[in-house]
Amino acid sequence: MYQLKDWDKTDGLIHFININMFAPCQCKCIYCDLHIIEKTILDSLTNDKSFSLVINTIEYMKNHGMIADDVLWQVASGEITIHPLKDRIFDLINENSARFLTNGFIYDKRIAVNLCKNPRSEINLSIDAGTAETWYKVKGVNNFNVVIGNLNKYSTSSARPGQITLKYIILPEINDNLADYQGIIEIMKLLNVEKLKISRDLRFKYSLDEEQRKTVVKAAGNLVALLKKHGMKMDMVHYFTDEKDKINVLANEIMKSGMDMVGSAMATSS
Numbered sequence: 001m002y003q004l005k006d007w008d009k010t011d012g013l014i015h016f017i018n019i020n021m022f023a024p025c026q027c028k029c030i031y032c033d034l035h036i037i038e039k040t041i042l043d044s045l046t047n048d049k050s051f052s053l054v055i056n057t058i059e060y061m062k063n064h065g066m067i068a069d070d071v072l073w074q075v076a077s078g079e080i081t082i083h084p085l086k087d088r089i090f091d092l093i094n095e096n097s098a099r100f101l102t103n104g105f106i107y108d109k110r111i112a113v114n115l116c117k118n119p120r121s122e123i124n125l126s127i128d129a130g131t132a133e134t135w136y137k138v139k140g141v142n143n144f145n146v147v148i149g150n151l152n153k154y155s156t157s158s159a160r161p162g163q164i165t166l167k168y169i170i171l172p173e174i175n176d177n178l179a180d181y182q183g184i185i186e187i188m189k190l191l192n193v194e195k196l197k198i199s200r201d202l203r204f205k206y207s208l209d210e211e212q213r214k215t216v217v218k219a220a221g222n223l224v225a226l227l228k229k230h231g232m233k234m235d236m237v238h239y240f241t242d243e244k245d246k247i248n249v250l251a252n253e254i255m256k257s258g259m260d261m262v263g264s265a266m267a268t269s270s
Contacts, residue, residue: 130183
């Protein structure tokens with residue numbers, strides 16, 4: 001991922017700002033440990049004083065002409081729609097392009113307006129399910145239809161197709177079944193999403209034995225094959241190079257065998 005560039009030939013201004021601080025989140029994702037942190041510790045991480053110091057610094061940079069007009073903002077970690085300094089963050093972003101990492105629980109008009117005014121802006125959500133039942137298993141909250149409805153509102157107010165981006169963290173024996181895979185395809189169609197980011201449970205990335213890695217490869221290969229069948233694109237993140245190669249080989253084999261093999265291949269892998 002290293003890049004050789006003439007970095008000194010820039011304008012000296014800031015073109016990317018990532019506001020990535022601990023903040024409250026309503027999700028109880030099974031792969032995230034933040035929701036089980038003791039409240040006293042979480043409060044110390046999310047107090048207004050700590051946030052204010054960061055926001056004050058960014059406001060100083062903005063007021064002193066240090067930020068480029070084409071800056072891309074990213075609001076990550078926690079949940080922006082319930083962030084203690086949400087209004088100050090939105091005021092900083094103003095009408096600039098932004099990437100909002102959100103759980104979609106709450107529809108926010110200021111996000112919708114930003115998507116409408118900026119073709120570069122986007123929402124990123126780790127959806128990890130194609131059915132309400134699996135959503136509840138993964139997220140710990142029974143609001144699947146509400147989230148899909150909110151994403152649909154954002155999609156209809158977007159400046160262009162593709163401003164809603166989705167990630168699917170494959171969790172073997174939880175969300176790697178045909179029903180969820182078919183569900184995510186339908187959701188992508190509804191939201192005009194052409195590419196799915198496929199990821200894995202990072203808690204176990206380096207601790208899997210060979211058989212467990214094979215399971216991960218099969219689960220991803222079946223999803224990739226189904227995406228290809230529907231003419232959709234994908235990116236694989238947090239997979240090793242050899243795993244990516246095996247996933248693509250498996251997906252191509254399924255495609256050659258006929259797409260009716262997706263279901264049977266998934267049944268075999270489960």
